[in-house]
Amino acid sequence: MSRFAALKMWLLMLLCLSLPAAVLAPVPAAAQEGAKPASVLLVYDSLGVDTPAAGSIEALQRLLLSLGATVRTIPSDHYEPAMAGDYCKLITVCNTEDLCGLLANDVAGYTGDWLHIGPNPPDALRGKLALRTETASRQSIKLSAGGFAQDHVFVSRLPFIAEGKGETYGQMASSEGTVHAPFGISSGGYAYVPYFEPGNLSEIAIAYVLRAWLGAEAPTQSYLLIRGVTPFIDLDRLEALSEQLYDAGIPFLVSVSPLFNNTDYPAMQRYMTALQTVQSYNGTVLVNVPPPSSMGQDASILKGQMDGFLNHLAEAGIAPLGMSGELKRAQEQVARDAGFAFSDTALLLPNEAGGSAAQSEAVQPFASSPYSLPAEMLLQISRGNKIWPAFPVNLAVTLDWFESEAAQDDAVQSMAGSWLPFADFKSGVHRLGSNAHKSESLDGALLLDGKPADLQDLANPAEDELTVKQPVQEESFHLLFSVQSRILIVLIITTLMLFVVFLTIGYRLYKKKYYKSGGSL
Numbered sequence: 001m002s003r004f005a006a007l008k009m010w011l012l013m014l015l016c017l018s019l020p021a022a023v024l025a026p027v028p029a030a031a032q033e034g035a036k037p038a039s040v041l042l043v044y045d046s047l048g049v050d051t052p053a054a055g056s057i058e059a060l061q062r063l064l065l066s067l068g069a070t071v072r073t074i075p076s077d078h079y080e081p082a083m084a085g086d087y088c089k090l091i092t093v094c095n096t097e098d099l100c101g102l103l104a105n106d107v108a109g110y111t112g113d114w115l116h117i118g119p120n121p122p123d124a125l126r127g128k129l130a131l132r133t134e135t136a137s138r139q140s141i142k143l144s145a146g147g148f149a150q151d152h153v154f155v156s157r158l159p160f161i162a163e164g165k166g167e168t169y170g171q172m173a174s175s176e177g178t179v180h181a182p183f184g185i186s187s188g189g190y191a192y193v194p195y196f197e198p199g200n201l202s203e204i205a206i207a208y209v210l211r212a213w214l215g216a217e218a219p220t221q222s223y224l225l226i227r228g229v230t231p232f233i234d235l236d237r238l239e240a241l242s243e244q245l246y247d248a249g250i251p252f253l254v255s256v257s258p259l260f261n262n263t264d265y266p267a268m269q270r271y272m273t274a275l276q277t278v279q280s281y282n283g284t285v286l287v288n289v290p291p292p293s294s295m296g297q298d299a300s301i302l303k304g305q306m307d308g309f310l311n312h313l314a315e316a317g318i319a320p321l322g323m324s325g326e327l328k329r330a331q332e333q334v335a336r337d338a339g340f341a342f343s344d345t346a347l348l349l350p351n352e353a354g355g356s357a358a359q360s361e362a363v364q365p366f367a368s369s370p371y372s373l374p375a376e377m378l379l380q381i382s383r384g385n386k387i388w389p390a391f392p393v394n395l396a397v398t399l400d401w402f403e404s405e406a407a408q409d410d411a412v413q414s415m416a417g418s419w420l421p422f423a424d425f426k427s428g429v430h431r432l433g434s435n436a437h438k439s440e441s442l443d444g445a446l447l448l449d450g451k452p453a454d455l456q457d458l459a460n461p462a463e464d465e466l467t468v469k470q471p472v473q474e475e476s477f478h479l480l481f482s483v484q485s486r487i488l489i490v491l492i493i494t495t496l497m498l499f500v501v502f503l504t505i506g507y508r509l510y511k512k513k514y515y516k517s518g519g520s521l
């Protein structure tokens with residue numbers, strides 16, 4: 001009987017020990033993919049062109065996609081009554097004070113989760129958050145949020161929260177002491193951020209508000225991305241950069257431009273060799289989707305060209321793990337299906353040229369889409385100690401290709417001394433597939449067609465593969481010059497031999513002049 005009681009006790013202990021493991025076990029990928037992303041309608045009054053607010057709508061679009069939300073963006077003059085009712089969340093952005101009132105009236109009846117950015121919050125938010133706002137002119141402020149801080153941010157007109165009830169995010173404090181207010185506030189699905197201008201700490205601060213408002217809880221990572229890698233840069237410097245970052249202990253990504261023509265030229269092989277070197281030094285390759293105007297690309301033929309380039313990479317032993325490209329490429333459904341269809345990982349970059357922010361339909365998020373931020377901007381932000389606080393979103397710290405070797409060395413030293421916690425992109429789950437090959441990362445391993453990608457001995461291909469065949473005419477000249485050289489050598493040797501013979505004969509004739517007729521001297 002005692003043995004039976006002891007057995008029950010052991011079973012009870014095992015059950016208690018197994019419960020925490022069951023609770024803490026990671027959610028399977030299939031279950032995570034089954035989660036429905038939040039649908040957000042983003043309505044704005046103005047793009048703020050030629051103002052400090054320029055780029056704010058684009059930054060919000062990229063942030064929302066990075067946080068896993070489905071986004072549709074429309075200007076306020078295209079908004080139709082009750083349109084917001086089709087979405088579970090609404091964001092209104094006021095970049096022009098004169099138009100704020102019209103924007104508020106258009107969406108006044110909305111009852112779902114609502115975030116307003118900019119001056120003049122709607123009456124519904126004022127009531128829910130017990131808001132009282134004020135505006136200060138020509139302020140130099142200190143922004144702080146999430147353990148980050150930035151001084152001397154100049155704002156010509158600064159709306160701020162004088163009173164409010166709810167959870168607050170960050171702080172704004174003027175150098176004169178006239179302003180000391182929270183950066184944002186939220187309560188019960190309603191949120192308000194009075195000030196947002198991309199290019200300073202407010203770009204990170206608003207990500208904290210969006211993360212909480214959307215209910216995102218996944219841990220975040222930061223990565224280093226090198227932009228602008230093409231076949232036309234100094235590929236020797238690219239290889240040297242890879243070695244420098246490896247020696248500094250920094251895993252990195254490179255955004256590489258595809259090559260669609262003349263793929264049998266030695267330059268293509270040299271490009272592949274450089275990318276092999278990148279991969280061998282723990283670098284990860286992302287393939288950049290060309291913008292619509294680049295090289296006359298048309299969406300109808302782009303997919304086939306991209307597929308061919310991905311096959312070239314795989315045949316060279318290179319396993320890319322995702323795509324990169326301008327935001328507007330991912331917003332165009334035809335272009336997205338053509339350029340981004342190969343992977344569920346995409347790093348969306350700011351648009352180089354202006355484009356319409358409005359969308360006729362909602363844009364679906366990618367499984368993984370880190371938010372890109374220039375390293376120059378990030379390094380202007382201070383923190384309490386050397387250890388960086390956790391970022392509110394997966395972050396890709398970007399460096400554009402360097403104009404000189406000195407600039408490259410300075411950038412590597414800056415990154416190595418920044419204490420930024422760069423993660424290895426291969427530690428996440430990423431997949432990319434062409435019509436013939438498949439590459440993926442799993443628990444830090446890089447796989448190509450289901451087998452570990454060979455990261456060694458790829459940087460030294462056979463020399464004959466890089467040998468440039470000389471034209472036939474040059475080969476014929478080389479043969480002619482070789483024959484002429486041999487003839488000249490024979491002539492010189494023959495002349496020397498004849499000279500020795502004549503010298504001997506002359507010596508004997510000269511000696512005979514001193515002999516007597518009898519044969520003696």
